[in-house]
Amino acid sequence: MLAGELYYLMLLLFGTGIVSVFFTRNSAKYTNYIAHSMALMGCVTAILCATFVFLEGEVMVALPVSLPFGVIGGSIDYLSAYFLLIVGVVGVATSIYAYGYSREYDHCRLPLMAGLYNAFLLSMVLVLTANHVIGFIIAWEVMSLVSFFLVNHEHEKSVNNRAAYIYIVMTHIGTVFIIIAFLLLSLGAGSMDFSQLRGYLVSETLRNIIFISVLIGFGTKAGMIPFHIWLPRAHPAAPSHISALMSGVMLKTAIYGMCRFFLEFLGIGPIWWGTLILVLAIITAVIGVLYAVIEHDLKRLLAYSSVENIGIILVGIGAGMVFMSSNQPILAGVAFSAALYHAFNHALFKSLYFMGAGAVMQATHTKNMEQLGGLIKRMPYTAVFCLVSSVAIASLPPLNGFVSEWLTFQALLFLPQAFLGLTGSFFSAVLIALLGLTGALAAACFVEAFGITFLAKPRSKSAAQAVEVSAPMLISMGVVAGLCVLLGIWPQMMLLVLNQTLMSFPGIDTVGLVNHEWYALAFTANQGSGGISTLGIILLLVSGFLVALLLHYRFGKEKVRIGETWTCGIVPNSHMEYTATGFSKSIRMVFKNIVHPHYETLVNANNNKYHGQKLSYHVRIRYVFVSVVYRPINEMIIRIAKFMKSIQTGSVQLYVGYIMAVTVIILIWSTGW
Amino acid sequence: MDAIISMIQSLGIMLLAPLVAGIIKTVKARLQNRRGPSVLQPYFDLMKLLGKDSVVSPTVSWIFHVAPYVYFAGAFAAAAILSVAFFPRNNFGDLFTLIYVLALGRFFLVMASLDGGSAFGGMGGAREMFIGILVEPAMLLSILTIAIKAQTTNVGMMVESVGNPLLSLHYVFASLAFYIVLLTETGRIPVDNPDTHLELTMIHEGMVLEYSGRKLALIFWASAVKQLILIVLFVLLFLPGSIFSGAPIIGIILKVLLVALFIAGTETITNKMRLFNVPKFLALSCLLSLLALVAQ
Numbered sequence: 001m002l003a004g005e006l007y008y009l010m011l012l013l014f015g016t017g018i019v020s021v022f023f024t025r026n027s028a029k030y031t032n033y034i035a036h037s038m039a040l041m042g043c044v045t046a047i048l049c050a051t052f053v054f055l056e057g058e059v060m061v062a063l064p065v066s067l068p069f070g071v072i073g074g075s076i077d078y079l080s081a082y083f084l085l086i087v088g089v090v091g092v093a094t095s096i097y098a099y100g101y102s103r104e105y106d107h108c109r110l111p112l113m114a115g116l117y118n119a120f121l122l123s124m125v126l127v128l129t130a131n132h133v134i135g136f137i138i139a140w141e142v143m144s145l146v147s148f149f150l151v152n153h154e155h156e157k158s159v160n161n162r163a164a165y166i167y168i169v170m171t172h173i174g175t176v177f178i179i180i181a182f183l184l185l186s187l188g189a190g191s192m193d194f195s196q197l198r199g200y201l202v203s204e205t206l207r208n209i210i211f212i213s214v215l216i217g218f219g220t221k222a223g224m225i226p227f228h229i230w231l232p233r234a235h236p237a238a239p240s241h242i243s244a245l246m247s248g249v250m251l252k253t254a255i256y257g258m259c260r261f262f263l264e265f266l267g268i269g270p271i272w273w274g275t276l277i278l279v280l281a282i283i284t285a286v287i288g289v290l291y292a293v294i295e296h297d298l299k300r301l302l303a304y305s306s307v308e309n310i311g312i313i314l315v316g317i318g319a320g321m322v323f324m325s326s327n328q329p330i331l332a333g334v335a336f337s338a339a340l341y342h343a344f345n346h347a348l349f350k351s352l353y354f355m356g357a358g359a360v361m362q363a364t365h366t367k368n369m370e371q372l373g374g375l376i377k378r379m380p381y382t383a384v385f386c387l388v389s390s391v392a393i394a395s396l397p398p399l400n401g402f403v404s405e406w407l408t409f410q411a412l413l414f415l416p417q418a419f420l421g422l423t424g425s426f427f428s429a430v431l432i433a434l435l436g437l438t439g440a441l442a443a444a445c446f447v448e449a450f451g452i453t454f455l456a457k458p459r460s461k462s463a464a465q466a467v468e469v470s471a472p473m474l475i476s477m478g479v480v481a482g483l484c485v486l487l488g489i490w491p492q493m494m495l496l497v498l499n500q501t502l503m504s505f506p507g508i509d510t511v512g513l514v515n516h517e518w519y520a521l522a523f524t525a526n527q528g529s530g531g532i533s534t535l536g537i538i539l540l541l542v543s544g545f546l547v548a549l550l551l552h553y554r555f556g557k558e559k560v561r562i563g564e565t566w567t568c569g570i571v572p573n574s575h576m577e578y579t580a581t582g583f584s585k586s587i588r589m590v591f592k593n594i595v596h597p598h599y600e601t602l603v604n605a606n607n608n609k610y611h612g613q614k615l616s617y618h619v620r621i622r623y624v625f626v627s628v629v630y631r632p633i634n635e636m637i638i639r640i641a642k643f644m645k646s647i648q649t650g651s652v653q654l655y656v657g658y659i660m661a662v663t664v665i666i667l668i669w670s671t672g673w
Numbered sequence: 674m675d676a677i678i679s680m681i682q683s684l685g686i687m688l689l690a691p692l693v694a695g696i697i698k699t700v701k702a703r704l705q706n707r708r709g710p711s712v713l714q715p716y717f718d719l720m721k722l723l724g725k726d727s728v729v730s731p732t733v734s735w736i737f738h739v740a741p742y743v744y745f746a747g748a749f750a751a752a753a754i755l756s757v758a759f760f761p762r763n764n765f766g767d768l769f770t771l772i773y774v775l776a777l778g779r780f781f782l783v784m785a786s787l788d789g790g791s792a793f794g795g796m797g798g799a800r801e802m803f804i805g806i807l808v809e810p811a812m813l814l815s816i817l818t819i820a821i822k823a824q825t826t827n828v829g830m831m832v833e834s835v836g837n838p839l840l841s842l843h844y845v846f847a848s849l850a851f852y853i854v855l856l857t858e859t860g861r862i863p864v865d866n867p868d869t870h871l872e873l874t875m876i877h878e879g880m881v882l883e884y885s886g887r888k889l890a891l892i893f894w895a896s897a898v899k900q901l902i903l904i905v906l907f908v909l910l911f912l913p914g915s916i917f918s919g920a921p922i923i924g925i926i927l928k929v930l931l932v933a934l935f936i937a938g939t940e941t942i943t944n945k946m947r948l949f950n951v952p953k954f955l956a957l958s959c960l961l962s963l964l965a966l967v968a969q
Binding site: 402405410414436540561565572574 | 723724725726727728729730731732734735736741742743745746747748749750753754767769770773774776777779780783784787788789790791792793794795796798799800802803805806807808809810811812813814817818820821822823824825826827830882883886887888890891894948949952959962963966967969
């Protein structure tokens with residue numbers, strides 16, 4: 001089995017990457033090239049390994065690690081291989097990107113970062129391939145800790161510190177629930193081996209508890225609302241290629257965990273499981289994108305957009321579970337294909353935009369959009385790649401985002417076949433409308449993100465002097481942009497992979513989605529059907545474009561005169577441009593009950609009585625989930641701690657007294673009164 | 674054969690769109706006791722603009738130059754998707770695709786409005802996007818009043834499922850809901866004013882302020898096509914029933930004219946509303962759609 005050997009090779013490469021930095025730590029150049037080359041080769045091997053699994057079948061690999069709980073093994077089944085493919089593809093791009101990007105960190109603990117980068121990739125691969133509870137949890141914990149150190153890499157900035165600590169607290173709350181879920185399940189199965197864990201071995205109540213624990217545990221890692229608060233802090237704090245990995249891949253490990261539980265371990269559950277996920281998912285999507293659109297920090301905007309996309313993925317999963325419960329295998333297949341397709345798409349376009357944001361940061365040293373602008377002329381290639389990513393994130397045809405969004409829409413449209421009567425049509429209509437709202441808000445968000453950052457005049461000196469980034473960074477972005485286009489026009493390739501990934505699970509039938517023309521996406525289920533042709537859309541758009549060109553040159557070549565933008569007779573400058581804050585103002589006003597904006601206008605009239613007043617305008621957003629959910633909990637914990645403090649005075653005599661008292665009580669109790 | 678007919682149909686939509694815009698304009702003028710331009714005026718405008726040179730700001734990038742083409746291509750593709758949909762068995766006349774292809778054009782045009790670097794363009798673009806956000810759920814809901822029952826979003830199959838029904842409460846609610854969406858999406862009074870780009874009203878017209886000459890002609894034409902597409906959708910889905918069973922196309926044309934008259938009437942008897950009343954207007958549409966779902 002070639003896949004097994006490739007798997008060991010991959011682990012070896014990542015391991016070498018970690019170790020190599022100890023030997024090259026005196027030379028930033030060697031550290032950069034050797035460590036990132038190891039990561040690059042490891043990720044290529046991961047892609048090959050996943051490919052061979054898809055070609056030759058699932059493999060078992062036993063790691064030579066023996067613990068009291070048994071030998072920790074790994075296995076790569078199709079689901080693991082699918083997510084391994086995501087790690088590999090995004091990892092290849094970020095590793096190439098890192099050659100150029102990590103020059104920023106030459107004097108900022110580069111060996112540490114490069115070593116941790118390899119460790120991060122290694123831990124994610126182990127999470128995806130572990131087939132033993134203990135192995136999974138160890139890998140999961142390593143992944144969390146390594147990413148904590150990476151988030152905290154620039155620990156001189158206090159904001160990063162705080163982000164990292166919130167991240168580690170939240171992720172451990174999640175881990176607690178994941179451990180609960182695993183232990184309850186293995187208690188029923190009497191084994192910690194993944195192949196033995198089955199939901200029907202535990203009672204119905206226990207199964208529901210496991211479901212809730214899984215939802216909270218993996219939901220925290222995925223950034224599901226209301227457990228999302230770490231995400232918009234942690235992602236901007238990390239170096240950009242790490243942010244790309246965290247957002248593109250690490251969130252997907254949580255999706256992997258959910259799929260593992262919902263498809264395999266727990267079995268087909270009651271219908272309220274799927275319904276609950278659908279409700280939480282659509283809230284996550286809408287609130288996530290709403291926070292994204294009012295954000296003016298580029299990387300925070302992207303982080304919130306990740307929350308939104310996780311919402312869309314979970315909509316697919318929720319709908320799939322609803323269809324599984326109501327015995328609609330074809331529709332469940334459509335819904336799960338939509339979810340996993342979107343997971344792959346999100347990994348691509350979000351890592352692409354994070355890499356683009358990193359390029360912008362490297363060139364301008366700011367991620368505040370209000371200080372950018374005009375970069376399309378200074379950084380033409382980065383701009384094109386970010387534009388591709390924007391169109392894909394806004395789920396517009398002909399790119400990949402549209403395909404998975406369309407599948408999700410279709411899955412929701414058929415909800416009435418699971419819920420009978422008015423409930424079904426109502427639920428379906430409201431969910432589709434909210435998903436449409438999410439899509440439109442995402443489009444607005446990325447018009448803003450791209451338009452304010454790249455178009456018009458530069459708003460600051462650093463933006464005016466930006467230069468295009470180095471070749472490795474451009475190549476890596478170009479590769480991912482190309483994949484976004486490819487997956488947009490060749491859906492059958494992905495559906496073929498998804499079919500193999502999903503077909504072994506009970507209650508899912510994806511065969512109907514494949515075996516069409518390479519450009520087609522069509523299915524028929526019970527009384528309904530749907531279909532699009534990606535090639536048709538592209539041909540129509542291209543012919544529309546040609547018709548427009550023909551019209552344009554119908555009357556010969558036009559003369560173009562250069563004339564300044566009309567600004568009522570004043571010489572235009574960058575202060576007249578619309579800002580990100582201005583662009584989203586009307587959205588903030590309409591959704592003010594959700595986002596709670598507070599405005600502050602400062603007038604500095606000292607300069608001149610008649611003109612030259614300096615106005616500064618601030619918007620502060622009150623984050624409902626922080627102020628309503630987390631702050632009270634936080635305060636309660638502090639209050640309890642204060643109360644406990646009064647019995648903990650630091651006096652040894654008193655502590656001896658406590659021990660005495662407890663001993664006496666136990667003695668009395670043991671006599672049985 | 675089918676392909677040829679659908680090409681003729683989409684060509685028909687492309688070519689007749691300015692006429693419908695002209696009819697609305699003329700009827701509106703007559704209703705307001707003005708003589709108004711000829712119904713062919715949009716064609717004259719297009720010919721004039723297509724022959725003109727253009728003025729371009731030094732601030733803009735290639736996005737500004739490409740956006741009108743993408744907008745036009747989006748409208749063209751939408752017209753083609755709609756005409757493919759007249760054949761129910763064709764699998765590729767999908768309504769979500771139609772909406773998203775139009776959204777692609779809007780996406781680029783709003784970006785281009787930011788490219789000029791003036792506050793006017795930015796304001797128009799921001800408002801256009803704002804209204805686009807609000808109209809999306811309303812539009813989907815009104816379409817879903819039919820799509821959910823038909824269990825498909827293929828326009829042809831949806832039209833087939835509508836068939837030839839009796840007048841029912843469901844259709845009254847649903848068509849009112851879509852009519853509101855139609856007014857909003859085509860930038861009509863009471864949401865936007867298509868005749869001016871003054872600051873108070875500037876949404877669509879403000880957004881394209883920087884354009885001139887041939888690119889403006891493309892935007893102008895594409896907007897007219899988009900308007901006709903929405904009217905045809907309205908006619909097909911919400912004004913069902915054939916008047917001339919032998920030649921349904923004549924019935925469709927008559928109904929399109931009727932809707933055009935209706936739009937002119939609406940524009941005459943209503944006022945432009947404040948921008949922040951638009952959400953309420955569209956919420957009304959959402960509510961009507963939900964009622965239509967209940968009344969089904």
